[in-house]
Structure formats: C-alpha cells, structure tokens
Amino acid sequence: MFRLSTEDWQAIWLTLKLCSLTTLILLCIAIPLAWWLAFGQQKRHSFxxxxxxxxxxxxxxxxGFYLLLLLSPNHGIxxxxxxxxxxxxxxxFEGLVLGSVIYSLPFAVQPLKQCxxxxxxxxxxxxAxxxxxxxxRFYNVLLPLAKPGLIAAASLSxxxxxxEFGMIMMIGGSIAGETKVLSVLIYDHTEAMNYDAAHQLSFFLLVLSVLLLFILNRWQQDSRR
Structure with missing residues (x-):
C-alpha cells in the first residue's frame, strides 16, 4: 500500500506542473519550427x-553544465x-522550464516534422x-490534419x-517545492537508503510512463485504420 509523504506529493505536483508547462511551450515552438524544417530553405536545414x-x-x-554557466550571475543570461x-x-522552477524545453525539443519537433x-x-x-x-488555413486545415503528430509530440515531450534528472540536478539542485521533482526525490531517497519510498515513486513513474506510451501507440494504431 502506498503511503506518500507531503514531500512526495509536493514532488509529484511539481513534476506534473513542469511536464505540462514544458509540453505546452514546446508545442508553440515546435509547430512553426517543424514546418520550416519540413518545407523551408534547405541550405540552412542541416545546421x-x-x-x-x-x-x-x-x-x-x-x-546542464553549459546551462549552468549561461544562467549563472557572472555569465550570459x-x-x-x-x-x-x-x-x-x-x-x-523557471530555470527548470527553460532547461526542459531545450532538453525535450527534439521529441516535439521530429514527430511534427514527419507529420x-x-x-x-x-x-x-x-x-488558399x-x-x-x-x-x-492553419487552424481549420493544418491542425486537424496534423492531429496525430501533435498528440505524438505532446506525449513524447x-x-x-x-x-529528467542530470540536467535538473545541474541547474536546479534539490530545493523542496521549487526544483525537487520526482527524479531528484527518488535519488535523495535512494541516497538516504530509504528504498521503500524510492520504490513507490519509481513505480509511480514507471506506470505513468507505460500508460502514456500505451495511449500513444493505441492512438497511432486507430489513426491508421
């Protein structure tokens, strides 16, 4: 039986918030970018x-290391x-969103480009x-036709x-309520040898990931019929 602490629920909420916001931003960026990569000027595509x-x-x-330098008070942004x-x-948290958008960008762009x-x-x-x-043309023609690609891009993103773990640890650390997402909390539980709590959260992530991929695969199968 799962017995999640307040810290666990806080990390779950923060993780879902990060994933949802990142996915929304990625779709806004990936749609025009994927269209340009699919049909834009070929000479600039490779780079x-x-x-x-x-x-x-x-x-x-x-x-994460280069984002750490870029976001540090003495460099760049x-x-x-x-x-x-x-x-x-x-x-x-805002830094995590920026890093997550960069980190997951190809998972939004590639399905849309192929679509x-x-x-x-x-x-x-x-x-026209x-x-x-x-x-x-964009709202009533392109988006309905690209629905399978949009769902794939959103699900994968x-x-x-x-x-995410490595990049988050580099630029976010482990701040409760701010940057301590599930992957970081699982690491903290494991490091503290609190294996029961780590197992519960790992199992939650495993089930959620399988569910997302299952829904995506079923949708793709249904769309081909």
Whole structure:
C-alpha cells in the first residue's frame, strides 16, 4: 500500500506542473519550427536540425553544465538578469522550464516534422485558392490534419520531461517545492537508503510512463485504420 509523504506529493505536483508547462511551450515552438524544417530553405536545414536534435546524443549533464554557466550571475543570461535587477533563473522552477524545453525539443519537433511532410503543402494551397486566409488555413486545415503528430509530440515531450534528472540536478539542485521533482526525490531517497519510498515513486513513474506510451501507440494504431 502506498503511503506518500507531503514531500512526495509536493514532488509529484511539481513534476506534473513542469511536464505540462514544458509540453505546452514546446508545442508553440515546435509547430512553426517543424514546418520550416519540413518545407523551408534547405541550405540552412542541416545546421538548425543538428542543433535541434543535439539533446538526443548529448549527455544531460553536459547540457546542464553549459546551462549552468549561461544562467549563472557572472555569465550570459544570468549576468543580464542580475544587471536588470530580475530574479535569477538558476536554481528556480523557471530555470527548470527553460532547461526542459531545450532538453525535450527534439521529441516535439521530429514527430511534427514527419507529420507535416506526410501531409504536404497541397491541402494548404488548395485552401488558399478557395480564399482561406492564413489563420484559417492553419487552424481549420493544418491542425486537424496534423492531429496525430501533435498528440505524438505532446506525449513524447511530456514523457521525456518526466524522466529528467542530470540536467535538473545541474541547474536546479534539490530545493523542496521549487526544483525537487520526482527524479531528484527518488535519488535523495535512494541516497538516504530509504528504498521503500524510492520504490513507490519509481513505480509511480514507471506506470505513468507505460500508460502514456500505451495511449500513444493505441492512438497511432486507430489513426491508421
């Protein structure tokens, strides 16, 4: 029987909040980016696509290290925020969101890019000939046709963010209620040899991940029929 503490529930809520917000931001970024990669200027694609897919091969701790430098008060964005009198992103929930968007970007862009290529430009061109404006073509033509790709991108982004650890530890640490998500709390429980609590939270993540992938696979199967 599961007996979750207040700290456990706090980490669960923070994790779901991080995953949901990251997925929403990623969809807003990935839709235009994936369309450009699918049909934009080919000469610039290779470099941009390499940057987008870099988190797939780059160790999370390496990404976290450079984000740590970028967000620190003495470098890059962190220096600018300090000079402007704004709160730092390092070791904050907002910093985790920024890192998660970068870390999970390819999991949103790749499914959408493949989906857009399978749709092609003909439906939008036909709608344009019929007098539909750009927003109407986007909202009433492209989005309904791209629904499978959108669901795949959202599911994979959410699931990938759910399992973040190395990057989060580098830029967020383990601050209760602020940066201590489930993966970090599981590590803390394990380090304290509190294996029962670690097992409960690990099992929760395992079930949630399997459920997300199961729903995604069933949706893809149904959409092919």
């Amino acid at each position: 941009v696509e390499a940057l987008v897919t870099l988190p797939l091969v780059l160790p999370p701790t390496v990404l 962190g220096n600018w925020l300090t000079a402007a009198g704004l709160p730092p992103l390092l070791f904050s 857009f290529r399978s749709i092609g430009t003909q439906p939008l061109e036909t709608a 000939l019929l007098g539909a404006k750009k927003f109407d 959410f699931a990938h963010t759910l399992g």
